[in-house]
Amino acid sequence: MSEDWGAGITYNYVLEVDARVNKRILISTNKLNGEQFKYTLLMDAINNVLNLEDDVGNSITMNSSSGTVEMKNTGGATITLSGNTVTINGNLVVTGTVTAPTFDGNLNGRATYADSIG
Numbered sequence: 001m002s003e004d005w006g007a008g009i010t011y012n013y014v015l016e017v018d019a020r021v022n023k024r025i026l027i028s029t030n031k032l033n034g035e036q037f038k039y040t041l042l043m044d045a046i047n048n049v050l051n052l053e054d055d056v057g058n059s060i061t062m063n064s065s066s067g068t069v070e071m072k073n074t075g076g077a078t079i080t081l082s083g084n085t086v087t088i089n090g091n092l093v094v095t096g097t098v099t100a101p102t103f104d105g106n107l108n109g110r111a112t113y114a115d116s117i118g
Contacts, residue, residue: 001084003024004031004099012029012030013027013028013029013030014026014027014028014030014034015027021059022044022045022046023044023045023046024042024044024045024046025041025042025043026040026041026043027040031055036053037054037056038055039052039053039054039055040052040053040054040055041110047065048063048064048065049062049064050062050064051061055076056074057072057073058072058073058074059071059072066082067082068080068081068082068117069084069112073080076089076090077089077090077091078090102115
């Protein structure tokens with residue numbers, strides 16, 4: 001949501017339901033009452049996108065047309081689901097218990113599969 005929607009509006013929170021022109025639902029908070037972060041939720045039926053973001057750079061976007069889901073955080077890490085592909089950009093840390101370790105993917109030299117897992 002790169003648009004600066006609501007610039008200059010002094011409402012505390014915004015709920016926009018537009019079924020005719022923009023075909024979207026927008027819910028937005030702001031920080032006028034001392035809130036630490038602003039949150040925006042956009043359901044855009046024209047562009048087939050659902051987006052949740054805060055004002056510091058965290059976001060989750062689902063694009064129904066392209067079949068993708070993407071999560072981003074302020075540190076620059078991203079997880080993208082597209083078709084049957086999962087792309088993780090950032091430092092990968094996996095913890096937990098593996099009862100029957102199997103691996104069918106390709107690490108492309110970016111990570112190692114530790115012998116101690118399992």
